[in-house]
Amino acid sequence: MSSTSAGSSTLFAELPTRPPEAAAALGPTVVIAPHPDDESLGCGGLLTLLRQAGLPAWCVLVSDGSMSHPHSQKFPAAARQALREQELREALALLGLPDDALLPLGLPDGSVPMPDTESGAVAVERLTEFLRTTRPQTVLVPWRRDPHPDHRATYQLVQAALGQLPQPVLLLEYVVWAWERAAPADLPQLGEAQGWQLDITPVLAQKQRAIAAHRSQLAGGPIDDDPTGFTLAPSMLAHFSRPVEVFYESEPRMMSR
Numbered sequence: 001m002s003s004t005s006a007g008s009s010t011l012f013a014e015l016p017t018r019p020p021e022a023a024a025a026l027g028p029t030v031v032i033a034p035h036p037d038d039e040s041l042g043c044g045g046l047l048t049l050l051r052q053a054g055l056p057a058w059c060v061l062v063s064d065g066s067m068s069h070p071h072s073q074k075f076p077a078a079a080r081q082a083l084r085e086q087e088l089r090e091a092l093a094l095l096g097l098p099d100d101a102l103l104p105l106g107l108p109d110g111s112v113p114m115p116d117t118e119s120g121a122v123a124v125e126r127l128t129e130f131l132r133t134t135r136p137q138t139v140l141v142p143w144r145r146d147p148h149p150d151h152r153a154t155y156q157l158v159q160a161a162l163g164q165l166p167q168p169v170l171l172l173e174y175v176v177w178a179w180e181r182a183a184p185a186d187l188p189q190l191g192e193a194q195g196w197q198l199d200i201t202p203v204l205a206q207k208q209r210a211i212a213a214h215r216s217q218l219a220g221g222p223i224d225d226d227p228t229g230f231t232l233a234p235s236m237l238a239h240f241s242r243p244v245e246v247f248y249e250s251e252p253r254m255m256s257r
Contacts, residue, residue, distance in 0.1 A: 034062045069226040147182050
């Protein structure tokens with residue numbers, strides 16, 4: 001484990017822990033996933049607890065996920081996109097979400113645009129309309145400085161969409177790459193947001209099955225002809241085998257105009 005990873009783990013471990021029953025207070029929830037698997041890694045336990053409490057939950061997939069194995073010949077870009085969406089739908093079903101709870105935005109993996117671009121503005125419009133329709137009480141998004149450009153762009157797209165909503169929404173930021181890759185400045189700073197951990201012990205097995213559904217991102221997966229392709233390292237997966245999930249809470253956002 002790197003010194004940065006050790007520092008992240010220490011910071012997160014010091015956060016107060018809320019019981020599984022606390023999930024129900026979040027109400028109807030939308031998770032925004034930059035890539036297929038972020039939803040299971042960062043908040044799969046929370047999503048399962050919400051569904052077990054009878055609360056609706058939805059998932060917005062931001063990118064097409066096609067750049068994990070860019071040199072594969074067996075799985076060209078369209079096939080990679082289809083495979084990863086199929087894996088996501090399987091994972092969501094394991095977490096308790098219905099098949100019609102998914103909205104894929106189809107933005108380019110590795111190049112998710114910012115909201116001040118033409119394609120970013122279109123994505124904000126689609127996201128805003130989805131949130132107006134579903135009317136969630138809570139929105140889940142990667143930590144604002146999670147060290148992946150798509151995650152940071154996703155946070156900005158969500159912020160722009162929330163600013164257009166007529167009702168207040170609680171924003172919860174979940175941690176993915178900050179476990180492994182965060183520089184000190186990437187991590188939450190004192191007073192920036194309220195951090196806490198959620199005890200997901202009762203649903204940890206479901207979360208692990210959902211992660212395993214993303215087979216293309218794991219060692220021995222179906223895309224086996226691109227040796228430079230991405231897979232989740234055992235050290236990374238270890239963070240998500242813990243019986244807690246980490247969230248940072250901001251003040252509810254309301255329409256700015």
